[in-house]
Amino acid sequence: MEPKPVEASRSVLVHWTGVTDINSAGFVHGGTVLKLADEAAALAAIRHAGRRVVTAGLDRVAFVVPIEQGELITLSSSVNAVWRTSIEVGVRVTAERPRLGEPRHTNSAYFTMVALDQDGRPCPVPPLLTQTEEERRREREAQVRRRNRLTEREDLLRHRS
Secondary structure: OOOEEHHHHOEEEEEEOOHHHEOOOOEEOHHHHHHHHHHHHHHHHHHHHOOOEEEEEEEEEEEOOOOEOOOEEEEEEEEEEEOOOEEEEEEEEEEEOOOOOOOEEEEEEEEEEEEEOOOOOEOOOOOEEOOOHHHHHHHHHHHHHHHHHHHHHHHHHHHHO
């Protein structure tokens, strides 16, 4: 399989928040933001894999500032790292008041997506071609997150037995 550059996976999803997105405190539900982030991650993973993907995991979501009704949410995603059948996608979320046009970072998340074949089984994906120092940094950090996940899984299994 030919490697694919990070640039080929870059995706942007924009959502205008409305009444149905708001919680009782007057801000956008965290779950709404996560659903949109999952969709943005899937877009990037599909572009990289060239096939259907499913969400296998979600890491490190931090809600920095709240999002209010009527704001535009922009979710930017791209592939950070690729393994045999899985892909880590980073999603950066910003919000802005349309009249002011001053976007602010509201949260980021890292999704692990798995590519599926026509029978719904995990299948290999193309390698990732990193071209900039930032892309190489993001790939290194994704490798650390993966090692941490695998170590945590092994620790939990060891404690169960």
